[in-house]
Amino acid sequence: MKKTYYISIANGEISQISTTSPWNYKIEASDEEIIELREYFDQIYSTDWQGFMRAHVPYIEYHHDPTNDAYDETMQKVFQLIYELGDQEAKNLISEQGLLKKD
Template sequence: MENKKTYYISVGAGEIMTTPSASPWQFKIQASDDEITRLRQLFDSNQANSVDDFLRAHVPFVEYHNDSTNDIHDENLMKVYEMIHQLGDAEARQHIESMGILNNFTSE
């Protein structure tokens, strides 16, 4: 079994911190190095995707629900919340469940 450490997550900022006082955070999780690497990849993917979103924003006739960059961002965000739900403490799980964000979401 891999050694798990405590991390503090800020979803909006895409931050993963090892100390609670480093920056504002919303969720506390216990994760292995591999799990944190996967979470970082999801955050990084959304950051890279934001450049495409910016470029698309200058094309006014493409609607949000017909834009593949938005689909990628939304799917990554769902995966982030799913990981936090799996790895988070009771408060994190309860908060995500109260949001209803994972209802009807199934990761691949």
């Protein structure tokens, strides 16, 4: 059974209440789909910390850093999943902002 969730990308929040904090996207998702999205947010948090540590090593360039590649790849998975589960406004916003890479 699918339920309505409100997603905040900046802080990786998933809520069923639209008024608790600002949100970016409204989706309809099953428990399994929410678990998948939560895992992506957890990966982003972990990769973000690795990137923070890398930022203090000045000789590694951004475009040669596998940590940044992992972050970018996981963000693509987040936006793809939100696009698939999102309402029409979420789909439009993701499309208009060009957040999905075209293969």
